[in-house]
Amino acid sequence: MSGYLLEMKGIAKRFNGVPALDGIDLAIRPGECIGLCGENGAGKSTLMKVLSAVYPHGSWDGEIVFDGRLLRARSVRETEDAGIIIIHQELMLVPELTVAENIFLGNEITLPGGRLDYHAMNRRAEEILRELKLPDVNVVLPVKNYGGGHQQLIEIGKALNKNARLLILDEPSASLTASEIAVLLEIIRDLKARGVACVYISHKLEEVAAICDTIVVIRDGKHIATTPMPEMSVDRIIAQMCGRELNQLYPSLPHEVGEVVMEARHITCYDPDQPQRKKVDDVSFQLRRGEILGVAGIVGAGRTELVTAIFGSYPGRHTGEVWLDGRRVDNGEPLKAIRNGFALVPEDRKHHGIVRDLSVGENITLSVLGRYAHLTRIDDGEEGRDVQEQIRRLALKTATPALPITALSGGNQQKAVLAKMLLTQPKVLILDEPTRGVDVGAKFEIYKLMLELAAQGIAIIMVSSELSEVLGVSDRVLVMGEGRLRGEFQNQGLTQETVLAAALGQHRTNAG
Ligand SMILES: Nc1ncnc2c1ncn2[C@@H]1O[C@H](COP(=O)(O)OP(=O)(O)OP(=O)(O)O)[C@@H](O)[C@H]1O
Ligand SMILES: [Mg+2]
Known part of the structure; x- marks a missing residue:
């Protein structure tokens, strides 16, 4: 034996x-x-x-x-x-x-x-x-x-x-x-x-x-x-x-945080199943040009509800205002939000991120198909180039872009969803758990990409349950608990303990 x-x-x-x-x-x-x-x-x-x-x-x-x-x-x-x-x-x-x-x-x-x-x-x-x-x-x-x-x-x-x-x-x-x-x-x-x-x-x-x-x-x-x-x-x-030492988990890239680009005012979301219950309760915050804003909190804190409400994909009733560049915008549904310059990479890629019947390439270009429709035919050349560019940029591992999206490994499906949203060239990029199921090397690439996008002036909101990641890449951190904003911190000398304490309800703040 x-x-x-x-x-x-x-x-x-x-x-x-x-x-x-x-x-x-x-x-x-x-x-x-x-x-x-x-x-x-x-x-x-x-x-x-x-x-x-x-x-x-x-x-x-x-x-x-x-x-x-x-x-x-x-x-x-x-x-x-x-x-x-x-x-x-x-x-x-x-x-x-x-x-x-x-x-x-x-x-x-x-x-x-x-x-x-x-x-x-x-x-x-x-x-x-x-x-x-x-x-x-x-x-x-x-x-x-x-x-x-x-x-x-x-x-x-x-x-x-x-x-x-x-x-x-x-x-x-x-x-x-x-x-x-x-x-x-x-x-x-x-x-x-x-x-x-x-x-x-x-x-x-x-x-x-x-x-x-x-x-x-x-x-x-x-x-x-x-x-x-x-x-x-x-x-x-x-x-x-x-196959090599990775001596750094978080890249660093100086990027300038500029003027306020987006503002969420009094966002409130009601539970679709219990209309009296609020999942997000009167949350307001500002987001600046070139800023990476981490949103921390324990599960059930209302983070996904908050960002989907801003993007127009929250399934229940919600109230509040979204402002972009000093003007109120109507993000009533995701398509409008995308047109207004918003993009969201959802946490649940299986249900909201990918279209299972389409190829990797088709998934990536899905949200910008209009751009390739010159007259009546889709410009394969241009579309193909953009897809290849995204695949290269994210080191997305696929035999060919024609592979069905479901044939990709879990982490690579996540990268495809990210690629799709980056093609829309958003002003405000919302990432909900962007590195879930992603390996350490690819995580580093995603963080690097976030920093590069921030350096180009894109404002980024990142919801994440991994505190080390929130502290590793954010300029500023919002902490939510039970649907409310429980803390706001500049990410300088910020510790996991402080964020956790805020998430659990001990109000503290260091950000003006
Ligand atoms: N049905 C399929 N058709 C074609 N290629 C496939 C199929 N399933 C998996 N592959 C390919 O096989 C390789 C291994 O994929 P697999 O899903 O086993 O990776 P993994 O180690 O589980 O990755 P992850 O950490 O992202 O989950 C990948 O290159 C993937 O694209
Ligand atoms: Mg796997």
Whole structure:
């Protein structure tokens, strides 16, 4: 006996002839947690889709031995029956179904006559959510009533409800708060203690270092190194991922903050489901030319609601005024906002950022198609040049711009959404969690780009849950809590503690 629960040997996978995985080996012992690390597009998700038979046996080369037996699964059902459970990078929940229905989807409890046993499913779902420290979630409400972080935890709950021997978590924490991540890591420790093996994929390397026993790094579809965590550090993981030392996480570029370009006055947003409840309560602020304004706060603080209201994409009733260059503008809907010089890169790229049926190139030019419509035909040449320019500028990894957008790795889809918005040449660029799921190297590129845009005079609002990032790139920081502005700080000598204290409700300010 090898002592391994899983051995993947020489795994190779191509898409249309282009190799995505090139002879990868991976072995896991029971109770072991492997951190699978690599840049965007390295092949992490693809490797896990091979393992879980999203790509069935026969569509890739190599060999998988699970529990001492050759595994040649043709469907996810088969790998699930064997105890291999995958939580995908993109949420797979059905928004209209209830929380409990989602948790039991494909795995329903039935009564002797064959009817669904809702009572039992709801009770068990409540138990699972208690374990996930989500007691306030109502299991009989549709999943769409809950925000990204909660949905992610519900997805994890769904996996916990299955009998996992090997649990694969592909970017499980991208939309979770620090305390939610702590709960998740606690649950993984529990599973490990019970002998369950895990593969953990995350671009939050601190988290990987905290939970994983072994680090496997892949680059361009090739295995680079397998190292016990005690011999590793976050810096070494980064060096292996990028193939070089990255001695700086945040670029610096002097840029001048000028006059006020935009002003939001008394923005108030009402909860679409409970019209009396305010999600944003009378928030006003100014934004200056060439300024990067960070918006911090804990999840549920109303940050996304605030920026979508400014951009005209908030789904519920909202009041307040938006001023640009000293004039009131009507951003009643996103198209008007774009025409007025606003752009927004949304946090939820799956639902609001990309059009799944279109190619990478089509997605990028979507918001400016009018520009290429000379007379009746679209000018392919010019459009193609602009797309190539954006792809180069963002180091977006795609075989060709004609690839369907869904074929890109998660982080590269995010870059495509960013590229789309940059083509509109906005005066005010709003970024909601711009580096979610983006690797360290690409994060650096995105920050650099933000600084360059600021230096060109574009005013930027960045909503982010990563405090280090807020402090790393902002000129000024707004802190929100429970729908209100709780603090405003110039980013000079500002600490995470100060921002957190403000987010939690201790009013403080250092900005005039
Ligand atoms: N269905 C597909 N068709 C064509 N190419 C694909 C497809 N799926 C993945 N690829 C390509 O395979 C490579 C690996 O992608 P993968 O999604 O595995 O990366 P990843 O390591 O998970 O990245 P990320 O950190 O961004 O999630 C990428 O170059 C991607 O464009
Ligand atoms: Mg991935």
